[in-house]
Amino acid sequence: MQGLIDRLTALLNDGTVARVLGWKKGDMPYNPEPAIFNSAEELKDFVYDGFCGANLSKMMIEATKLEGKTAVCLKPCDTYSFNQLIREHRVNRDNAYIIGVGCRGKLDIEKIKKDAKGITEISGTELDGQEKVTIKTIYGDKEINYTDALLGRCHVCKGKEHMIADETWGESKDTADQERFEEVQKLEAMTAEERFEFFKNELSKCIRCNACRNVCPACSCRKCVFDNTKFDAQQKANVDSFEEKMFHIIRAFHVAGRCTDCGECSRVCPEGIPLHLFNRKFIKDIDKYYGEFQAGKDPEAQSPLTDFTFEDIEPGERG
Amino acid sequence: MTKQEIEKNVELIREISGCDPYKCMRCGKCSGSCPSFNEMDIKPHQFASYIINGNVEELVSSKSLWKCLSCFACIERCPRNVEPGKLIDAARQLVERERGGDHLQAEDIPELLNEDVPQQLLVSAYRRYRR
Amino acid sequence: MSVNENGEFRPLIVAFCCNWCSYAGADLAGSSRLSYPADVKIIRVPCSGRVNPMFILRAFERGADGVIICGCHPGDCHYSTGNYYARRRMTLLFSMLDYIGVENGRTRVEWCSAAEGAKFSKTMNEFCEKIASLGKNVRLGDLRCKD
């Protein structure tokens, strides 16, 4: 990590960049927050470890509007989002200096907390850290395999390549050990009643906090349809009904063909709803019906929903 | 036959044959194709109108009923998909069913064979009943 | 949704019809007196590509039992491509509705030209039957729209 800080310091000092967008040490061992560093001095609080899961691409929308270049640390999967934002003219590439940081998968604190309460110290989460993560708590010490504590999305890792970067730092690891569409397939294999129960159960927890939407790098609308008056759809009520399903379907639909499957929605949901199951269903359908497509891989590629062929499958048909 | 019986039979013929006699435009292509035309008292192109007009009794007691070879020439060529061959076959089914041959078994066939019954009929009856 | 005095279920069906084809098709069905159930209520849109998935979900939220989108046959779009985009959108949306466990068949897309009055009527009759067989839209209605 010191190497990265040194490099960032150099970039700031030689004027290549005016600021750095990275992660700042938290007040607990596991809660670093995204932050902008304006000087080499401020960089002393910079951190990059297994808890830096946040995808910083979306913050570049505002950051690249600022004077001068902003250096941003992007993990391999974050670069897909950044590419997608370039395609949609949402970030100014000229004002971005991308450091492709290495990644060996990011940690899910909820998984760690499951049997570790009162955490005071965690070690072994650095990029070059150990296979095991050691957790000290006021109730005693715990140990967990790094791979067992990974975020769900890391199990379907898109690979260790950065799709876009001005320079890279650190080694990456492809942490995929699951089929990407396994969960979706499992649901598809259920009966309609079972599926309805599953989603009803999960979505009944939704508190309409909009964290999934606000964190999503594809949901970058200046003002969401659910917040503006254009559709008369701005409702904050969560009633045990279709309403939040409608919200989640539209949320996923609006990013269909643009969603890079970065998994931020599921990561941030305070109620642990597997929101990526909506997005990934669309991705699976798109792949199946219109040919494989990975948003953010190629910033020039036409999105499947703004494209068509004459022979497309008819709605309702199962291909 | 009472009016209800006639209606029932007409409906039955339509159901068994799956054909709509009202589609017939009286072009006569069926009669122009039929190898048994001269043997028949009611000609193929008349089948539809007999059914439409409810003259089922005449139709089922006609010679034509047993003269149709089920060669399917009319079915093949009918431009309107009225398919007189299927209509007459359905009329025959009507008779066969009334004779109580509701569930025709393979072993019953030899008994039923006689000169007047075309083999085709047995085959098609067999096929239909075993479905 | 409504239930008439005989206690018979009468579905509520919203049909989004493209102004250039199926809306005219519906007119033709009308002038040819090809009837279909009064349960179908048509909303005129300039193109099937104008139909936002939000409209469909909104209809369900407000208590519709079925939603059908009618547009020009592929290749015949008045605006050349609108129905192609609609086709992709609706394919994905319908698949998603199926995925979350909504009965298959509450949604439908039909391509129906201005000349196909008979097809329009036939489609609507079929769709009404289908929805009637599926019954009341329980899974999709907003609770507040309950009678």
Place this chain on the structure above:
Amino acid sequence: MQRIGVFVCHCGSNIAATVDVKKVVELVRYEPGVVFADDYMYMCSEAGQEKIIEAIKENKLTGLVICSCSPRMHEKTFRACAEKAGLNPYMVEIANIREQCSWIHKDREEATEKAVILARAAIAKVNLNTPLQEGESPVIKRALVIGGGIAGIQTALDIADAGYPVDIVEREPSIGGRMSQFDKTFPTLDCASCILTPKMVEVNQHPNITLYTYSEVEGVAGYVGNFEVQIKKKARSVDMAACTGCGECQAKCPLGKMGKIPSEFDRGLKNRPAIYMPFAQAVPAVPVIDRENCTYFKTGKCGVCAKICPSKAINYEQEDEIVTEKYGAIVVATGFDIINLDKYGEYAYNESPDVITSIELERLMNAAGPTGGHLERMSDHKQPKDIVFIQCVGSRCDDEKGKPYCSKVCCMYTAKHAMLIKDHWPDTNVTVFYIDVRTPGKNFDEFYRRAVEQYHVNYIKGQVGKVIPQPDGSLMVQGVDLLDNKQIMKKTDMVVLAAAIEPNKGVRKIATMLTASIDNNDFLTEAHAKLRPVESPTAGIFLSGMAQGPKDIPETVSQAGAAAVKVVGLLAKDKLKTNPCTAKCDPMFCNGCSTCANVCPYGAITYEDQLVRGPGVNETRRVAIVNNALCQGCGACTTACPSGAMDLQGFSNRQITTEVDAICQ
């Protein structure tokens, strides 16, 4: 808040018989925004409109809902009516309670209830309507006619005579179309080429007409008044300017003598060289090289034509050329062909050369045809003594068996053929198997009766079931005489099939490019079957000839003239009012993401860095701009836009949502 007036039309008894009009008035009165509601016998009548105007003035109405027939019928009428009373015409909405309610429902209560709901949806929408202003777009004063048959020729001549430049695109090397293949025409028995050729020549010489023969339309962009069309001029391999049409080349082409390439013009009854003019009177009188068959193009050897051409017009290097031209109006006159007869094995068309189609008979009887006008059997070149005509081959069939429609012209041309044969060769025995003889038209039935009464043509009501070629070269026809209730087995020398006609295969591609709609049978759809029969529903596209439906020559010519008048009417305008129901972007919400531009079929959306100011916003950013002259109001962009920044005026998101709500209440 709007002040809405609701007007419910009885339409005589058309609506009032099934819908309780009074009850509708009574119920819609309480809808939000409604301040006035009334009914009238005929809302569209002068008196009805007066009533509306009066109500607007008296009640200071700001919006109207007319519950009546389809908006496709009278929306314009009521908009004009509103305008007369000083109201913006786009403050009018129609609730379609006739076509979509009273005409299809029988139960009065049910129909009334639905009418109220439809009215409610329209009222909810009007509450959100805003006045819209029509824009203007210039009209390019040039027309395009696709197809150079008699329909296209007549349309082009009429437009050109009115003083407007017009281009004809014809796929074949010469204009003339089907009519040039005919021998005589019914019911006057004029020689087809005698009346067609002068028109072809006139087209060629007309200063306002440009001919693109051996050319195809490749792409169409734009909209009424402003089409941009790409025309592919296929390489002719002959320099049009240099060629004198002397015909030396086709006479000397080695392939002509070997005779292996069937002549399309003579329906394969004769062969042609690789460099050829389809027929002697071809316009332009310039041959083309059929590159697929030409020895030079296949092997690089030969080159006879280039060597002997006195004016050095042969150019093997010529390439396809794309010409882009702008037009204000386009006429589709792509004509027809006859169906493929492979499906009808019973007529032995593919088995015996003596079973021919009527159009082949036309060539056989034509003095310029393969036999020099001598009627002979293709098998043994003997003159047939007995001829059987079979009607309705593939016409009037159930869907999968053929065409469901009547081809309309067969009865008449068969009578013509029968008569001509009897006239030339009175000994010939002519039999016609028919289902019905259809002769509506001036002097048509008289014509048919002449065939029977004067020429004793044997008309048999009944169809032929099978044609069986005999070992002796004759044909056995098995048919029926329905009136005698007898089956007929008849030996004959020649069988002529009245094959169903169908729209030219190419029309599908053209219709797609023009976004003109076609019906199940690929005939182009009219804007209104009765009232706008020569217009396509797509503005600026007009229909002429068989492309729209089966018709004979006089009908084709009159339709061609009608289409020309519509075109001239359009071109005579300097500016067109544009549809104000265009997309509009709200820069406050626009992300500048380009998604909308990706789906816009008209390229109407561009992006601009714009200063956006609003609550909490004061920055220059990329936003979408809609060009109102280009936007046609399809709304594809509005659905693609994730934030709802892009909206369609007249069909806005909130308007549609509110309609949904009103219906689902």
Place this chain on the structure above:
Amino acid sequence: MYKISLKDLDTLFREIAGNNELILPVKKAGQINFGAYEEGVETDLINKSVKSPKDAFFPQFETLYNVKKTITPADELADGEEAANTKIRTKLSIEMEGLKDKDFVIFGMRACDVKGVEVLDNVFLSDPVDSFYKARRDHGIIVALACKEPEESCFCTVFGVDPADPTKAKADVATWIVGEDLYWKAVTEKGEKLTESVKSALTDADEAAVESEKANITSIMDKLPNTKLSLEGWGAGKTDEKFNSELWGKIYNPCLGCGTCTFVCPTCQCYDIKDYTTKDGIQRYRCWDSCMYSDFTLMAGGQNRTSQLQRFRQRFMHKLVYYPDRYDGMFSCVGCGRCVDKCPQSLNIVKVIKAFDKEEKGGAV
């Protein structure tokens, strides 16, 4: 003081649920939230619920009233009343939504949650009294539970909450889990009444075990990192000083503007009132709103808080300055730590307080 074996808790719940509606921490789809008791429901009394139990008194969504429109039929009109006059024939009637009129028990609230209710009381029970809230408060019986395993995000002691002793909070009954038993002590009259009704399930117990458990909890709290937080510089009268601080601009940046913190918070009390069109009228309902949302308090002119910086500042100023200003120095944070746990960007009130502390004591942030 009574006790009941943890094994027999379900008997107790069934007993309570037999008489009253019972709300308790329920685990559903992997998450703990307060929910209604049902036979066979999975409860979790050790871990913190995602959402606070404030729904029990102030639900996320509730109908206030319905407006119905009725039209007098033409034949029922009085003489002289014109049929075309829509005004005299349209009648609007308002149907109030019924107030809570049955007692209910909310089991397993923590001391911090109970304190949170106190914060809400200040707002909803002061003039003008919110009748919906009051009815729920009047009928709600709070059975509080001492924290068995406080977590590192907990800092309730900073706000004077004692997680070891719910009797100090405004609970009706206080309970503790000690060993294999749940200890039960009625605090208020309501609590006594409830205890009486479930007495058959309880056995007498002495307080010694509870006392040692209290000491244990207190010692755990001492070891937790956030319990030493200093509130110096916050509270009533600090508006100018804090509002104008430039620090906000430096720390708000990662905030997503989602409503997670406000919706899991036991003290956030902002709501929005909206209308929903029904078949024959309007349903007026209220639902939680979040000051973090861009459309919070949006007016026709569009001039609400227009930047996330303003919104971010508002939330903490409200908790730590405005509320104390209004209610005798009482903070409207109870240190439950839910926002600390759930913020997607790891921002939270603790970090804000620490940042100000650090800045005021000098040195960069």
